[in-house]
Amino acid sequence: MPAPAAPAYALIATDLDGTLLRGDDSVSGRTRAALGRAAAAGARHLVVTGRPAPRVRPLLRSLGGTGLAVCGQGAQLYDAGADRMLWSVTLDRETAETALGKIEAEVGEVYAAVDQDGVDGLTLIEPAYRMPHPTLPAERVGRREELWRAPISKVLLRHPRLSDDELAAAARGAVGPLASVTMSGPGTVELQPCGITKATGLALAAARLGLGPEDALAFGDMPNDIPMFRWAARGVAMAGAHPELKAVADEVTTSNEDDGVAVVLDRLFV
Numbered sequence: 001m002p003a004p005a006a007p008a009y010a011l012i013a014t015d016l017d018g019t020l021l022r023g024d025d026s027v028s029g030r031t032r033a034a035l036g037r038a039a040a041a042g043a044r045h046l047v048v049t050g051r052p053a054p055r056v057r058p059l060l061r062s063l064g065g066t067g068l069a070v071c072g073q074g075a076q077l078y079d080a081g082a083d084r085m086l087w088s089v090t091l092d093r094e095t096a097e098t099a100l101g102k103i104e105a106e107v108g109e110v111y112a113a114v115d116q117d118g119v120d121g122l123t124l125i126e127p128a129y130r131m132p133h134p135t136l137p138a139e140r141v142g143r144r145e146e147l148w149r150a151p152i153s154k155v156l157l158r159h160p161r162l163s164d165d166e167l168a169a170a171a172r173g174a175v176g177p178l179a180s181v182t183m184s185g186p187g188t189v190e191l192q193p194c195g196i197t198k199a200t201g202l203a204l205a206a207a208r209l210g211l212g213p214e215d216a217l218a219f220g221d222m223p224n225d226i227p228m229f230r231w232a233a234r235g236v237a238m239a240g241a242h243p244e245l246k247a248v249a250d251e252v253t254t255s256n257e258d259d260g261v262a263v264v265l266d267r268l269f270v
Contacts, residue, residue, distance in 0.1 A: 008268040009217035011209070012038055013070075013202055013228060016049040016059070017133065017185050018221035018256050019238055025135055027063065034265035035063075041269050046070060046205055048198050050184035050224055052115040052123070052153055053078040053085065055136050068208065072115060072153040073182060073192050073224060074201030083119060087204060089193045090117050093148040095178050096155050099191055100144075102174040103157070107167065113138065113156040114147045121153070129158060132187035155179075155191040164189055168223075182224040183242070190224075199227035217268075219253075219261050220245060236264055 012035070014020040020027060035045055048070040049056060056071050056078065066081035077087040096114075104110055111129040116122050123138040124147050125131065131138050141147060147155075159167045168189045171181045179191040206212060216232035218225070221241040229235030229248050237249035238260045246252055253260035 008041075008043075009233070010043055010215040011206055011211045011217065011232075012043050012045045012265070013048045013216055013218040013232060014045065014261060015198075015220040015222070015225055015228075016047060016051060016056070018240065019219050020047070020256070020261055021059075022257055025059075025133075027059075028259050028262070030259045031262040032063070034259075034262035034269070037269045038265050043269070044209055044211070046202065048074075048202050048218070048228060050182075050188070050190065050198075051136070052076065052121055053119050054121055055115075055123070057083070057119075068205045070198065070201035070205050072201075073184065073190060073196065074198045074227075075153045075192055075196050076117075077201055077204055078119070085119055086208075087201075088117055088153065089196055090151045091154055091179060091191065091193045093152060096152065096191060097148065099171075099175040099178045100155065100157075102178070103171050106174045107159060107162060107170045109160070110167070111158045111160070112144060112147060114152040115154050115156070117151040117153045121150070124149075128160075129156075130187070132158075132185060153192070157189045157191065158187055184222050184224040197227035198224060199231040202228055202231060217264075219264070221256070236260075 050073045053071040053076050060080045069078045071078050075089045079086050113125040113129045125138045126144050168183045213231050214233050218228045218232035218235045221238040223244045234250045236251045237246045239255040253263050
């Protein structure tokens with residue numbers, strides 16, 4: 001008897017916000033069914049998100065996920081089954097403070113937040129910072145100095161007047177090699193350890209599964225997904241994706257509200 005055919009892609013990497021998730025943070029029934037068919041065919045699903053591991057844990061449980069997840073823009077590799085971090089990289093707190101000072105010297109006051117490292121790390125926000133995802137828990141601190149009280153995986157930035165694109169461009173020019181700057185969603189410009197991207201974490205996770213870029217199909221919607229698209233064999237952007245991501249995508253699907261991930265998976269895994 002011939003061996004069963006290998007799945008069209010053995011690794012399905014999905015961003016969360018604006019991609020796998022609808023605006024209310026839910027995963028549609030159609031998308032769950034499509035992921036189920038892909039899994040039945042032998043494909044592995046990896047969440048690859050900017051959210052830190054503690055903010056991903058409840059969603060993974062709701063999806064029945066017990067495997068690996070790439071969190072914190074690639075700075076964390078989380079084992080959902082064991083509820084432990086397999087690998088993480090922190091952003092030096094003195095470097096983060098210096099980078100913020102350089103950015104504010106260029107654009108004026110910014111509002112900052114941090115994601116702490118670890119499976120139980122908190123999201124801390126300074127007084128004027130407003131969470132772009134109000135459903136995600138955060139602890140407000142009284143002074144910026146309190147943001148650095150424990151190791152962090154990244155800094156999140158907002159500006160009272162500049163657009164996300166303007167703030168990201170100014171931050172890149174200001175911080176130079178101190179940190180990597182990315183944009184992961186509306187109101188979400190981030191500083192992370194230099195050289196760390198979603199592709200970093202995805203490559204590490206794939207290697208643990210015995211898979212490589214040739215096996216990978218990636219879905220995303222923002223510029224922080226560009227390294228992941230460049231690493232994977234095929235990158236699919238959502239209909240509402242940022243123009244920079246669409247420019248490097250192999251395909252554009254429907255929006256996250258219209259089950260864009262499922263539209264593609266339904267075609268590949270029947």
